[in-house]
Amino acid sequence: MGDKIVIDARGSSCPGPIVELAKAYRNSKVGDTLELWATDAGVRADVQAWAQKTKNQIDSITEQEGKIVVVIKILNR
Amino acid sequence: MKKVLIVGGGAGGIILANSLDKKNYDVTILDKSDMQVFQPWFLYMAFEGKNKNISKPTVKLLNKGSKFIKEEVKTIDLDNRSVQTASNTYSYDYLVVATGTVTDTSSIRGLQEINSKFGDYHTNIDNSMRLWSNINSFSGGTLVLGQASPTCKCPPSPLEGILLAEQLLTRKKIKQKSKLVFFTPYPRAYPAEPINKIVEPIMKARGIDIYTFFDVDYIDTQKSSIYSIEGDEIHYDLPIVIPPCVGVKIEYKQDVLDQDRFVKADKYTMRIQGYDDAFAIGDATNIPTSKSGVTAHLQAKVVASIIEGQNVIFNGRTHCPFDMAYGKATFVIGSYTQPVVPYPPSAFKHFMKMMMAKIYWSSLKGTFDFMFDTYFKMTDPEKLNKKYK
Numbered sequence A: 001m002g003d004k005i006v007i008d009a010r011g012s013s014c015p016g017p018i019v020e021l022a023k024a025y026r027n028s029k030v031g032d033t034l035e036l037w038a039t040d041a042g043v044r045a046d047v048q049a050w051a052q053k054t055k056n057q058i059d060s061i062t063e064q065e066g067k068i069v070v071v072i073k074i075l076n077r
Numbered sequence B: 001m002k003k004v005l006i007v008g009g010g011a012g013g014i015i016l017a018n019s020l021d022k023k024n025y026d027v028t029i030l031d032k033s034d035m036q037v038f039q040p041w042f043l044y045m046a047f048e049g050k051n052k053n054i055s056k057p058t059v060k061l062l063n064k065g066s067k068f069i070k071e072e073v074k075t076i077d078l079d080n081r082s083v084q085t086a087s088n089t090y091s092y093d094y095l096v097v098a099t100g101t102v103t104d105t106s107s108i109r110g111l112q113e114i115n116s117k118f119g120d121y122h123t124n125i126d127n128s129m130r131l132w133s134n135i136n137s138f139s140g141g142t143l144v145l146g147q148a149s150p151t152c153k154c155p156p157s158p159l160e161g162i163l164l165a166e167q168l169l170t171r172k173k174i175k176q177k178s179k180l181v182f183f184t185p186y187p188r189a190y191p192a193e194p195i196n197k198i199v200e201p202i203m204k205a206r207g208i209d210i211y212t213f214f215d216v217d218y219i220d221t222q223k224s225s226i227y228s229i230e231g232d233e234i235h236y237d238l239p240i241v242i243p244p245c246v247g248v249k250i251e252y253k254q255d256v257l258d259q260d261r262f263v264k265a266d267k268y269t270m271r272i273q274g275y276d277d278a279f280a281i282g283d284a285t286n287i288p289t290s291k292s293g294v295t296a297h298l299q300a301k302v303v304a305s306i307i308e309g310q311n312v313i314f315n316g317r318t319h320c321p322f323d324m325a326y327g328k329a330t331f332v333i334g335s336y337t338q339p340v341v342p343y344p345p346s347a348f349k350h351f352m353k354m355m356m357a358k359i360y361w362s363s364l365k366g367t368f369d370f371m372f373d374t375y376f377k378m379t380d381p382e383k384l385n386k387k388y389k
C-alpha cells in the first residue's frame, strides 16, 4: 500500500505548483497517491503534460471554490 | 524586555534585527559565520569572471543595539524555548530561524565528482571561481546547464546562467563550435508561464536547446552523461549542474522539518507550524514562494511587525531580478493572489539590477526602506498585470 501525500501549492505563482509536484514526485514511490492543491488554473495543462511524460496516472481533477484538486497515482518512479 | 533570538544573520536575519525597536526588545543574532556574502554576485563571478569583494563583517551591517554571537546552532527545542550551540544554551521569548539553505551534492550519484571538478554558482565564492575557470577555458563542445532538483534558490538563476554562458561563447567566437543545452524539471524553461513566454523565444533565437521534465537521477562521469528520473539522457563536455538546495543541519526536537529539511511555516505569518513564539523566514522555510533575498526582506519586515504586536501578513510578493544577457533584464513579480506579470525585459531593468548590487549592504541597514516601499508599490503585480496583460 502506498502513502497519500497532500501537496498544498495554493497561491503559489512563482515558481508555481508544478515545482511542488516535482518535489513530491522525487520523494515518492510506486503506489503512492499525490493530492495536489492549487489555485493557478495553468496547473491543469501542466499536470497532464507531466503525467504523460513521467508515465503516471491522473485519477481526477476537480475544482471547488477556486481550489483545484488533482489526484495522481504514482505508477512509475 | 522581551528576548528575540535570531538564528542566522544573513539577509533575512539582519533585516529583522535592524527592523525591531531595540528600546523594547533585546535582540541577539547567532550565526556560525561572522561574514556575510552577497550571493547574487556568484552569477557574475562564474559567467563573467568578475571577482570583486562581496563579503562584509556582519557586525558592520547591524544597526546599534543588536548583539551578535558567532556560534553554530546545533539543536532547537521549541517546546522548551531553548537553542543550543556546541558551548551554550540560549533561551528566548521569540525565536526567528533564518538559516538559509545549503547545496547538497551527496544525494545524486556522480554530482560530487563533477561539482569538485567544474564548480557551481550556488554554493560559495570558490565554487563560482572554479566554474569561471572551466567556462573561460572552454573551447567548444556541449555545454549543459540546469538545476538538479526542483528546489533552487533564486528561480531565474538557472536561466540567467545559460543566457550569460551563451553571451560569453558568442563574444569569444566559439559559439559555432558549441552546443548549448538547458535542462529543467519543469514543463517549460521558466516554470511561470508569463515569464516563459518571454524567455523561451529568446533562448530559441540564441540557439539554446531546452530539455523539459528533466529531473536529474544520476550522472555517469565515465560516459559524461546526465540521466533523468523521466528516462532521458544528455551528453556533456562542460556540465554546470546546480546542486539540490536543502535546509541546514540543525536538529529540531519537534517535527517541524519537511523532507528537504525546510522549516514548515505558515505562508502568511511565517510562524513555525504549531508555535506562536517561533518564526522562520527567507530561504530556510518550505513556504511556496521564491527563495530570494527580496522575499527574505519582506518576510523579515512582516515578522518584525507581528512581534511588535501588529496584525499584518506576508502576501507572497516576489520580485526576482532576471538578467537576460546583452544588457537587458526583467523582474519576476507575483504574489499569492496575483499571477506572475509578463514584464518585458529592458536595459533600464538591467540597470536597476546592477544598482541593487551597489546598494545591497545599505539596504540591509534599512537606509533605503522608504525608497523600497515606494518602488514595491509602483511595481505592484495587480497594477502591472492590468498594464501588461
Ligand SMILES: Cc1cc2nc3c(=O)[nH]c(=O)nc-3n(C[C@H](O)[C@H](O)[C@H](O)COP(=O)(O)OP(=O)(O)OC[C@H]3O[C@@H](n4cnc5c(N)ncnc54)[C@H](O)[C@@H]3O)c2cc1C
Residues within 6 Å of the ligand: B007, B008, B009, B010, B011, B012, B013, B030, B031, B032, B033, B036, B038, B039, B040, B041, B042, B043, B071, B072, B073, B074, B098, B099, B100, B101, B121, B122, B123, B153, B154, B157, B248, B249, B250, B281, B282, B283, B284, B291, B292, B293, B294, B295, B296, B320, B321
Ligand atoms: C546565483 C544566485 C543569484 C541570486 N540572485 C538574487 C537576486 O538577484 N535577488 C534576490 O533577492 N536574491 C537572489 N539570490 C538569493 C539570495 O541570495 C538569498 O535568497 C538570500 O540570501 C536569503 O537570505 P536568508 O537570510 O534566508 O539566508 P542567507 O542569506 O543564506 O543567510 C543564512 C545565514 O544562516 C547562517 N547559518 C546557517 N546555518 C547555521 C547554524 N546552524 N547556526 C548558525 N547560523 C547558521 C549562515 O551562516 C548564513 O549567514 C541569489 C542567490 C544565488 C545563489
